[in-house]
Amino acid sequence: MSGRKLIIDGVGKTFMEKRGGTSTVALRDFSLSIGDGEFVCLVGPSGCGKTTLLKLVAGLEHASLGAIYIDGKPVTSPGPDRGLVFQDFALFPWRDVIGNVAFGPEVLEVPPAERLQIAERCIQLVGLSGIGHKYPSELSGGMKQRVAIARALANNPGVLLMDEPFGSLDAQTRNLMQNELLRIWYDNKKAVVFVTHSVEEAVYLANRVVVMTGSPGSVKQIFPVELSYPRSRTDHSFISLREKITRCMAEECR
Amino acid sequence: MANLPQLFPTPVSVIVALGQLLVAPGPPGMAWAGELMGNTLISLWRVIVGFALAAVTGVFLGVIIGWWRNARDLLEPVIEILRPIPPLAWIPLAMLWFGLGFKPAVFLIWLGAFFPILANTVLGMENTPHKLIEVARTLGAGPWQILFKVGVPSAAPSIMAGLRIGIGIGWMCLVAAELTGSNSGLGYMIMYYYSTMEASKTVAGMLMIGIAGYLMFIGLKKLEDKILFWKAA
Numbered sequence: 202m203s204g205r206k207l208i209i210d211g212v213g214k215t216f217m218e219k220r221g222g223t224s225t226v227a228l229r230d231f232s233l234s235i236g237d238g239e240f241v242c243l244v245g246p247s248g249c250g251k252t253t254l255l256k257l258v259a260g261l262e263h264a265s266l267g268a269i270y271i272d273g274k275p276v277t278s279p280g281p282d283r284g285l286v287f288q289d290f291a292l293f294p295w296r297d298v299i300g301n302v303a304f305g306p307e308v309l310e311v312p313p314a315e316r317l318q319i320a321e322r323c324i325q326l327v328g329l330s331g332i333g334h335k336y337p338s339e340l341s342g343g344m345k346q347r348v349a350i351a352r353a354l355a356n357n358p359g360v361l362l363m364d365e366p367f368g369s370l371d372a373q374t375r376n377l378m379q380n381e382l383l384r385i386w387y388d389n390k391k392a393v394v395f396v397t398h399s400v401e402e403a404v405y406l407a408n409r410v411v412v413m414t415g416s417p418g419s420v421k422q423i424f425p426v427e428l429s430y431p432r433s434r435t436d437h438s439f440i441s442l443r444e445k446i447t448r449c450m451a452e453e454c455r
Numbered sequence: 456m457a458n459l460p461q462l463f464p465t466p467v468s469v470i471v472a473l474g475q476l477l478v479a480p481g482p483p484g485m486a487w488a489g490e491l492m493g494n495t496l497i498s499l500w501r502v503i504v505g506f507a508l509a510a511v512t513g514v515f516l517g518v519i520i521g522w523w524r525n526a527r528d529l530l531e532p533v534i535e536i537l538r539p540i541p542p543l544a545w546i547p548l549a550m551l552w553f554g555l556g557f558k559p560a561v562f563l564i565w566l567g568a569f570f571p572i573l574a575n576t577v578l579g580m581e582n583t584p585h586k587l588i589e590v591a592r593t594l595g596a597g598p599w600q601i602l603f604k605v606g607v608p609s610a611a612p613s614i615m616a617g618l619r620i621g622i623g624i625g626w627m628c629l630v631a632a633e634l635t636g637s638n639s640g641l642g643y644m645i646m647y648y649y650s651t652m653e654a655s656k657t658v659a660g661m662l663m664i665g666i667a668g669y670l671m672f673i674g675l676k677k678l679e680d681k682i683l684f685w686k687a688a
Binding site for chain 1 (some may be wrong): 584586589592593596597600604608609683
């Protein structure tokens, strides 16, 4: 198992309700291992625990059962070795673009000159050069998401966790951002765990597409995507794989 | 009702009164400033000191109560009992404790401004978006960094709103304190000319209270725009 960046081993998550003492099982016996630099997409019905899984990997929640390992070390808390990108960007509105991107290095006490350099480089990487002094309220949705990605990259994490990052963007911006993300991924060789509702997006981006079962979520089936990049959405093999995965997912939605 | 113009001053007589008050010698220790400006400066100074104390204590306690559940459970009952007592109800006690003049006025201003500042700070801290805290944690921020780099800036608009409300209430408390517990300041001045039945000078003093309050409000608004510039656009 050389180059296994992230190992999710038999993870279960049960949420206890504050009142009434009832509990909800969000994840059950979820196992998946992701290689260094691998791009994995998670798809599944709403409420199947995709976001919960990302939060567990990020260390924001603790698994009730099983364990998660990054480079062989168990995850116990959030850390700069994992970058997280939310659907709604979650930028700090009181910080300009540079301030947002430099947040990670800043809290890790990187010297000011160096953190500025890091921020500039990451901003350039996501194609936003020249708008470093703008504030989030002045940016479009696509630009905000680029800033959020740059911020996640600033700590140079080995794993990028993305929770429906393009879900709130219009179709055109979404396609553009998918290509941008592939370029960034290709240049930086991060392992990416990408949660999405869209099977097409998953097939367009991923090395492997993981279909999850309905609640409680676990792995239903894994589809390797052996198409070369850049992929064509109208290609026959693309469409047939997309249909196969869609059918597999539809079984869960019934 | 023998002398109506004296009770219902005309605009002209108010302007004349303003002129007279400007040149009349100021209160003890401030003779150089003239009666009107001397009393205005005395009142402003009391408000600034009382308001500054309220801002420091209100924001400090508000951050603590709004951020930590335990602190909230501990302190909230005390605050909720004290809060409904109108600041004016404290005037007798303030005079017993502090006598007349500067100290009771500052105490009352502090009391009046403290609660809105506290309440708004607590609200702002509690409403810190959970997502921003999560993002900060994944970027490696520790608990104190999250408090000062996420919680406090996120609460800043609410804190500023509290300060704006606080200075308004503080100004009202000042005038109330000076009406009874003081021998200087704008509140004392209008009360003095009530006793001499010079309504035009009372109105002139009221006008000054309005103008000074307005200027303070504008100043705070300017400061707010400067601090919360990121909210514009």
